[in-house]
Amino acid sequence: MKHRVLAGVLLGAALVLPTTAASAEAVPKPLTGTAVYGGYVNGYQISQHDPAKGWKTLGASKSAAQFAASPDGRKVAWVTIGGKLQVRENGRLRTVATGLQGGTPCLTPVWSADSTRLAYAKDETVTIVKADGGGATRAGATKGVCHLAWSADGRYIAGYTGEANGVYRLDVKTGKAVKAKGIKLATHVQSLSPDGRNAVVEFPANPDTLGDGSWPTAFKPVVVDLVTGRKLPVAVKGTLIGALYLPDGRLVVRVQGPAHHTLVVLDRAGKEVQRVEEDAKAKTLGLLQVVG
Template sequence: MSAPDPLRDELRELADVVVPADMYERSLQRSRKIGRREAAIGTTAAVVALALLGSGLWRLPSRGPDQEPPVAVAPVGPSATASLAPSVAPTTTRASGNQPDTPSRPDRPRPPRATTTPKSTALGDLPGQIFYADADDNGRVVRLTGAGNPSTVLSASNSTAGVSPDGSRIAYVTSGSLMVVDTGADDPQQVYAGTSSAEQAPAWSPDGSRLLIEASETGVLDVATGELTPLPQGLEGQHFRWSGDGSTLVYATSDCGLEVAAGTTAQSGTPVPDQTGTAGQAACRPVSVDATGDLVAVQLDKDAASEKRETPADAILDTVTGDIVDLPVTGTIIGAVFDPDGNLLVRSKKGSKTRLWLFAPDFTLLVQAKEPSELKGLDLLAYTR
């Protein structure tokens, strides 16, 4: 008989107290617990998501002013250069004469820097009527239409004359009296006595019912009634001109400057920025104003502007910036006038030839035509509808 083994006896006693276990059943129960837990988490997440959708909190926050914008992808191909071009910020133009920076005029088309191709070179395509004054023949007035053949429409002796906006009447001063006559007629009517023309040629209102004249003082004359209404004391100047829409007056000051006023009832005018950038030149006399008062045809030559008789304009001035407009015209400008709608007629001379240039308000060149030789020696007076 063998001796007893204590280790084996202990193992046998331990086996008697161990409870058999089903490992498969235990694993299955654990899997069911995990499944129930995940289902509960999924349900909770769904509820939270629905709540966010309902409250609007799901939206991404918008980019604040201090946040960097999103990075754009650079385009590739022929359009890449244009797409990458930087935007142009508003610019300022400094008027001459040490003036402060003045905003440029992005709201109004600017004339091109080079001569453009006209829509027509035929004088017959030039609409309206052009009037000339003969200073050497006591103020004779000649009219030119697109049909050519200039004709005399006023032969009465006069010191100065003004043509109505529709070209149907001429106001002129003779022997201190203001006369009005139908174009080409021989029966003038005196509408005011005691008129001076040294500082104010008769200037028609856009509707043709009134005249700016110089009497004992500058005033507005009702042509039908003969009633004269003096301008307010604050409007102290000379050579007053209406804009084409009647909203603005442009006039010269005694110290060879320009001012702009809001109509004939304004108590004062606003000085135009200094335009005396060239030695010996200043806009001492306005001749014609565009439709809104933004542009004015002026005589820059001080000597010519100081003459008693009306002298043609030789430049176009921007009344907001004080800049001289660079017109695409060849030769020397010897006349410039606006019609009431803002169309600009320019007369130029190069050598022995004179040309007429008609620009639309946006500076589109409508007509560039040779001027009839019979008009040489006359001064450009007016351009009407």
């Protein structure tokens, strides 16, 4: 069933150079395995798992399903049934916007890469607001208002349409949105590359069954160049059930396993650089963020 958004809605030793601060920073630190997950556990629940500290609930609701976890793994934002955009951090809850369309699962807000701002859609208008509720600004208009994703450079916000018949990329600098090439149907936008060029999306397995727009606990990720429409290869074997970009450009691919899933980390060139085993309790949950 189609879901609609309501209107109004080995270098040799001789080649090794001295290490500088800049060059050291250019090599990302390995992931610790800390990640944020979402799923239904006596209502919709967002939890962080730190291998050194265990599980921690960041936010929960028995009714609202429009959640977003911040990249730093500390905050959760959601839209209430009554249309309030709320942020929870360290046990404190604040309302940062009102008048949104509640009860529509696909209309999820999205955090900026530095976890200080939120973007959300109302009708076809995307607004950016600080996590404390201040400084609201209009980013532009777009038909791609579902499962918003925000590039780490801050310039692009992308999402799929309420009819699931395409993905649009909004240029925050110009306020204009363009329909992405190579995508006829999409039921999820998980992530954008840091420059906003590529997106991790889900193509529906059955064009006649598009779901209700809820955030998937698992999906077959496809990486698409939004400008050319070219599908980019993901060189990871196994059953892929998710993927997302980190702000530094690494791609984290989630691979299904019998007892637990595995996170496979690819560098910017698509080469595998790390594998991290997820906790077994995350097996039935959706991956929202991988905390660097």
